[in-house]
Amino acid sequence: MTLYADLHRHLGGALHPRIIYKFLQRQDHKVLSYFPDYDGFYNWFTRPCRTLEEFVKIHSLVEELQSLEHLPYFCLRLCRGAYTFENLQYLELRYNPFFRTDHDLPTPKRLGQMNLIVEVITANLRPAEYPITVKQILCFDRRLPKNINEAILKVAQDNLGPVVGVDLAGPEINTEKTEEWIKLMARARASGLKTTCHLGETSVDNVDPRYFSILDRIGHGIHIPLAKPEYLKELAKRQITLEVCPTSYRQTGVLKDFSDLRTVFARCKDAGVAVAVCTDNPGRNPAPCTLPGEYERLIDHDVIDFGDLKEIQNEGFRSAFGFVGSARH
Numbered sequence: 001m002t003l004y005a006d007l008h009r010h011l012g013g014a015l016h017p018r019i020i021y022k023f024l025q026r027q028d029h030k031v032l033s034y035f036p037d038y039d040g041f042y043n044w045f046t047r048p049c050r051t052l053e054e055f056v057k058i059h060s061l062v063e064e065l066q067s068l069e070h071l072p073y074f075c076l077r078l079c080r081g082a083y084t085f086e087n088l089q090y091l092e093l094r095y096n097p098f099f100r101t102d103h104d105l106p107t108p109k110r111l112g113q114m115n116l117i118v119e120v121i122t123a124n125l126r127p128a129e130y131p132i133t134v135k136q137i138l139c140f141d142r143r144l145p146k147n148i149n150e151a152i153l154k155v156a157q158d159n160l161g162p163v164v165g166v167d168l169a170g171p172e173i174n175t176e177k178t179e180e181w182i183k184l185m186a187r188a189r190a191s192g193l194k195t196t197c198h199l200g201e202t203s204v205d206n207v208d209p210r211y212f213s214i215l216d217r218i219g220h221g222i223h224i225p226l227a228k229p230e231y232l233k234e235l236a237k238r239q240i241t242l243e244v245c246p247t248s249y250r251q252t253g254v255l256k257d258f259s260d261l262r263t264v265f266a267r268c269k270d271a272g273v274a275v276a277v278c279t280d281n282p283g284r285n286p287a288p289c290t291l292p293g294e295y296e297r298l299i300d301h302d303v304i305d306f307g308d309l310k311e312i313q314n315e316g317f318r319s320a321f322g323f324v325g326s327a328r329h
């Protein structure tokens with residue numbers, strides 16, 4: 001049995017909609033007044049969005065559900081699903097700890113709660129019956145002020161080990177803060193954390209080459225080969241891997257068809273830039289969306305050849321931030 005590694009998956013988008021719906025029922029949550037039956041909820045939750053902003057709004061709803069007391073419930077279910085239905089040997093799960101703190105508390109208290117959030121997640125990502133290794137990436141957010149992103153960095157540094165890296169997420173806005181975020185990433189790297197950053201997802205506008213000197217991987221980056229292929233040489237030289245999440249681009253309205261990815265894979269291959277295929281928010285995609293399913297879709301739409309498969313699968317392990325041992329094939 002082939003086992004896989006997924007390097008780009010958000011805690012807020014990792015869960016099957018059935019699990020979320022059952023949770024809402026248990027809580028008798030007010031959102032159920034809009035969705036008296038599961039089908040209605042499923043269609044709303046997994047529908048393609050016109051823009052990334054629209055997509056992120058539903059994501060925020062799930063983040064609020066994943067509060068301290070309920071995190072064990074969600075962590076167990078995502079680990080067992082990833083191992084049982086996707087054959088994942090290794091997973092890097094990313095999330096913003098601040099968004100999971102108690103929204104009713106004042107900001108300083110919320111910042112103080114972040115460490116506990118990471119500790120609870122760490123304790124619940126090791127279910128005894130499912131031998132999957134899950135490492136964490138903490139996300140900064142483009143919508144948050146500098147002091148909160150700096151507090152997230154501190155929590156990542158204090159939890160180095162279970163936390164292997166940092167990411168910059170959120171809608172692709174506020175490019176005037178690029179310098180601030182690059183400095184934050186550089187500090188993360190200097191303290192032993194690995195770095196990735198959501199870049200070039202909806203367009204090439206926020207891809208600033210200054211990022212390349214402090215990144216180990218790029219989340220998405222698909223508009224680099226599409227719109228600025230001249231940057232690929234630099235990525236290859238610095239051995240920066242692109243995390244490409246095929247179905248996600250259709251759900252966020254970024255690409256119309258999988259075949260649009262042919263150019264991405266072909267240009268990266270020619271330039272020697274590594275690509276890891278990942279899932280981003282599999283719970284938000286129409287079922288079944290699994291990592292093996294993403295590979296199959298790429299072959300099905302002639303984006304990659306079957307012969308490329310092994311190499312790309314191995315890239316998931318090679319580009320991992322915290323994988324030790326050997327891939328089981």
Ligand SMILES: [Zn+2]
Binds near residue numbers: 008010198219280
């Ligand atoms: Zn993402």
